[in-house]
Amino acid sequence: MQVREKLRILADAAKYDASCASSGGPKRDSLGTGGIGSTDKGMGICHAYTPDGRCVSLLKILLTNQCLYDCAYCINRRSSNVPRAKFTVDEIVQLTLDFYKRNYIEGLFLSSGIVKSHDETMEEMTRVAKSLREEHKFGGYIHLKLIAGASPELIAEAGRYADRVSVNVELPREDTLATLAPEKRADVIRGSMAKVTLGIEEGKEKNAPKFAPAGQSTQMIVGADGADDRDILEASAQLYSGYRLRRVYYSAFSPIPDSTARLPLKAAPLMREHRLYQADWMMRFYGFEAKEIVTGEDGLLDLAIDPKLAWALAHRDDFPIDVNTADRELLLRVPGLGVKSIDRILMARRHRNLGLDDVARLTRSLNKCRPFLIARDWRPLADVENLRAKLAPEPAQLDLFA
Numbered sequence: 001m002q003v004r005e006k007l008r009i010l011a012d013a014a015k016y017d018a019s020c021a022s023s024g025g026p027k028r029d030s031l032g033t034g035g036i037g038s039t040d041k042g043m044g045i046c047h048a049y050t051p052d053g054r055c056v057s058l059l060k061i062l063l064t065n066q067c068l069y070d071c072a073y074c075i076n077r078r079s080s081n082v083p084r085a086k087f088t089v090d091e092i093v094q095l096t097l098d099f100y101k102r103n104y105i106e107g108l109f110l111s112s113g114i115v116k117s118h119d120e121t122m123e124e125m126t127r128v129a130k131s132l133r134e135e136h137k138f139g140g141y142i143h144l145k146l147i148a149g150a151s152p153e154l155i156a157e158a159g160r161y162a163d164r165v166s167v168n169v170e171l172p173r174e175d176t177l178a179t180l181a182p183e184k185r186a187d188v189i190r191g192s193m194a195k196v197t198l199g200i201e202e203g204k205e206k207n208a209p210k211f212a213p214a215g216q217s218t219q220m221i222v223g224a225d226g227a228d229d230r231d232i233l234e235a236s237a238q239l240y241s242g243y244r245l246r247r248v249y250y251s252a253f254s255p256i257p258d259s260t261a262r263l264p265l266k267a268a269p270l271m272r273e274h275r276l277y278q279a280d281w282m283m284r285f286y287g288f289e290a291k292e293i294v295t296g297e298d299g300l301l302d303l304a305i306d307p308k309l310a311w312a313l314a315h316r317d318d319f320p321i322d323v324n325t326a327d328r329e330l331l332l333r334v335p336g337l338g339v340k341s342i343d344r345i346l347m348a349r350r351h352r353n354l355g356l357d358d359v360a361r362l363t364r365s366l367n368k369c370r371p372f373l374i375a376r377d378w379r380p381l382a383d384v385e386n387l388r389a390k391l392a393p394e395p396a397q398l399d400l401f402a
């Protein structure tokens, strides 16, 4: 099979993996080594390669879409009737270099189905990264998706050459993982994540060899099992604290051909994925705990409004708060106020008593935060009618994610 045809199949097969962003990688200086590339090209957000070669940041491919496993939610599962292909190590190395030199990409995202064994697959993936770094002095970004259960030596080697590594937890609940991916084991996945966490910590020590300097991430499929958003956020919170992950990525389930009756027939709404990302942000940057974010009794985030606004509306008694005296933690809970706006407010109020005009200049969403704030010349009405309706986005904006 021609490399071009392999690329068509294996780039398409990789598009289901959301855990691909190059932000957070420190500069890998290739200039002193006479190599090519640098990760220091701004916030390189990963976009999957399109087969016609247009406008890509990372070459996002699988080593192979052959797989020994039969995970029900996966298009590449053993029983799936899709065309199969497999790259050689040299083919991936050459493609990466060619695309890089043509300025199509800033780096490589490499994942794979499992062929022969965990270790043989992982070993081939690692050889790609090793060849790029050592033989070709490639300084661009590399994200390797680790095969859960691969040997510690191979994980260590992957971490040495990759900027970021990730192991997919796949599903938020361990019981449904056992049902939908019977060959996968949650303890094996978490064991591999723990090895990566340890490698990253050791890599930070003085004079230690670098290990995945852009950290570790993972991906969860949303809507393939019965997990609600509360389950998902609690699983994420445990992953962040237990394995110090940089990111958890959420991927809305979409039905795949010939799938089992155990899977839903309908795709999960993209808006659900979007709301989970917003909720995830609240945990990482606004000090919310997973268990308090979902306010509805059904355990699901409100699709019509963002979760910070939903939380504030469900806790109206905690508001309004005084923008001139409230501490940072409280301000972080105000809808429409982000970290940068709050830093500006804290700085500005050292010098003067802030009025609503000041808040308007220091923030980007005055309409959203105004009902929850007191300022020098502003106090919202105690009970604004239809506040939710007033602050919800237009239906047309929601349709974008339907």
Ligand code: SF4
Pocket (backbone or CB within 6 Å): 067, 068, 069, 070, 071, 074, 075, 076, 077, 078, 112, 113, 114, 181
């Ligand atoms: S192991 Fe990975 S590639 Fe193979 S079926 Fe499961 S999810 Fe798909």
